[in-house]
Amino acid sequence: MKTTHRADTVPVSGLSIYDLVHLGIFEDGVLAEIELIYRNILLGGEPGAGKSVALNNIVAHCALCPDVSLWLFDGKQVELGLWRDIADVFVGPDIDMALHRLGQLQSEMDRRYTELKRVRRRKIAKTDPIDVIALVIDELAMYSATMGTKDQQEAFVRLLRDLVARGRAAGIIVVAATQRPSADIIPTSLRDLFGYRLAFRCTTDSSSDIILGRGWATQGFNAATIAPESRGIGYLISEGLQPRRMKSAYLTDAHIYSLVEYARQLRTKKVA
Numbered sequence: 001m002k003t004t005h006r007a008d009t010v011p012v013s014g015l016s017i018y019d020l021v022h023l024g025i026f027e028d029g030v031l032a033e034i035e036l037i038y039r040n041i042l043l044g045g046e047p048g049a050g051k052s053v054a055l056n057n058i059v060a061h062c063a064l065c066p067d068v069s070l071w072l073f074d075g076k077q078v079e080l081g082l083w084r085d086i087a088d089v090f091v092g093p094d095i096d097m098a099l100h101r102l103g104q105l106q107s108e109m110d111r112r113y114t115e116l117k118r119v120r121r122r123k124i125a126k127t128d129p130i131d132v133i134a135l136v137i138d139e140l141a142m143y144s145a146t147m148g149t150k151d152q153q154e155a156f157v158r159l160l161r162d163l164v165a166r167g168r169a170a171g172i173i174v175v176a177a178t179q180r181p182s183a184d185i186i187p188t189s190l191r192d193l194f195g196y197r198l199a200f201r202c203t204t205d206s207s208s209d210i211i212l213g214r215g216w217a218t219q220g221f222n223a224a225t226i227a228p229e230s231r232g233i234g235y236l237i238s239e240g241l242q243p244r245r246m247k248s249a250y251l252t253d254a255h256i257y258s259l260v261e262y263a264r265q266l267r268t269k270k271v272a
């Protein structure tokens with residue numbers, strides 16, 4: 001069937017979080033796509049290496065999914081701000097609000113598990129009438145090491161760890177980025193809970209390993225060898241596999257503005 005649209009409208013259909021999320025392209029030309037449902041992703045790299053650009057691809061996908069509730073935490077208040085209008089929850093550099101929202105998410109996760117248990121299921125499915133919640137955090141260290149008191153920072157890490165560890169089957173996905181890939185910000189026990197890790201240029205072999213996993217740098221998968229001018233190039237590792245070198249797709253601000261508009265239509269339709 002042939003459909004036509006007026007020049008000032010866009011077709012409203014949208015993606016699903018159960019679809020593959022396009023990140024960019026691997027060095028062998030294969031599309032770099034990830035299956036984010038039931039998974040989490042950690043992005044790390046030095047300032048200016050390309051984390052926010054990669055993050056925008058993920059947020060764009062989630063924004064275009066009527067089955068996603070978008071929770072954005074932007075500690076630097078510059079990177080995710082363009083998406084603010086269509087976010088279901090937006091938290092800026094405010095540790096009290098961040099803790100409040102993570103607490104809400106933890107309660108929602110527990111509520112979903114209680115319901116799953118009641119109906120004897122292990123995880124939510126595409127046919128369930130509940131949104132997947134995508135929690136996107138840029139910059140992690142702002143909440144876990146910079147703002148607030150030590151107690152608040154520890155509470156933040158505790159809540160985050162619980163959401164990353166238990167959220168997936170309940171339809172809570174964590175996407176976290178940091179420009180401080182150090183052991184205090186990303187302890188191994190937290191890092192290993194992320195099924196996907198994406199390391200952009202790092203300053204040292206050990207910070208590359210902090211994102212990808214111990215030992216990869218000596219095996220030749222070392223984000224410290226990425227040239228400083230190679231912005232957007234990184235190593236993506238998926239649970240149990242070898243890291244693969246990729247370049248992320250680039251969305252200009254103009255792209256993002258039009259995606260926000262499109263997402264607004266999809267999301268208005270969702271509420272209607």
Ligand SMILES: Nc1ncnc2c1ncn2[C@@H]1O[C@H](COP(=O)(O)OP(=O)(O)OP(=O)(O)O)[C@@H](O)[C@H]1O
Nearest residue numbers: 046047048049050051052053179231232248249250
């Ligand atoms: N995939 C890409 N293609 C083209 N240019 C890119 C790509 N990724 C990054 N860049 C360029 O590098 C700049 C910095 O990237 P980005 O803002 O993503 O870095 P970052 O790692 O988030 O930095 P920070 O930690 O300071 O926020 C971008 O503004 C863009 O000019």
